Amino acid sequence: MKPDVNRDQQEMKNLNGGAESTFLIDMLKTIMEQIEQLKQPVATQTTPWMTITEAAEYTRASTRSLRRWVAENKIPYIRRDTESGKAKLFFHRKMIDYWMFTGSTKPTKKQREPFAAFV
Numbered sequence: 869m870k871p872d873v874n875r876d877q878q879e880m881k882n883l884n885g886g887a888e889s890t891f892l893i894d895m896l897k898t899i900m901e902q903i904e905q906l907k908q909p910v911a912t913q914t915t916p917w918m919t920i921t922e923a924a925e926y927t928r929a930s931t932r933s934l935r936r937w938v939a940e941n942k943i944p945y946i947r948r949d950t951e952s953g954k955a956k957l958f959f960h961r962k963m964i965d966y967w968m969f970t971g972s973t974k975p976t977k978k979q980r981e982p983f984a985a986f987v
Contacts, residue, residue, distance in 0.1 A: 916961040923959040927968065934959075944973045 924931045934957075937943040944963040947955045967973060 918959045918961060918964070920957045920959070923964060926959075926961070927964060942973065943967055 918926060920931050920934055924934055927934070934943065938945050938957060944960065944967050946958050946960075948958060950956050
């Protein structure tokens, strides 16, 4: 149910009869517009898989560091061949979270238990 702004404006003018009520009405309009914007669906990431650039932003590391960690097998990743024949690296968001938290690329069963819902 949307409030009747015109009626509210008239009541505010009757209360203070001037500048203060106009200010309050403008503030109310601004707040109502912001609420409507918040109701709009937010664009969310549809896939948990990140490219190397996205993973670099996510971990706040450089792509160069990520490539070095991949070469040293220090970070969880998968390598997929593309149609052009080049291999592309992908990183799963939850595994990167786990890796950042524990430093482990392959958790043992005992280590996985606390993260069962997380990973």
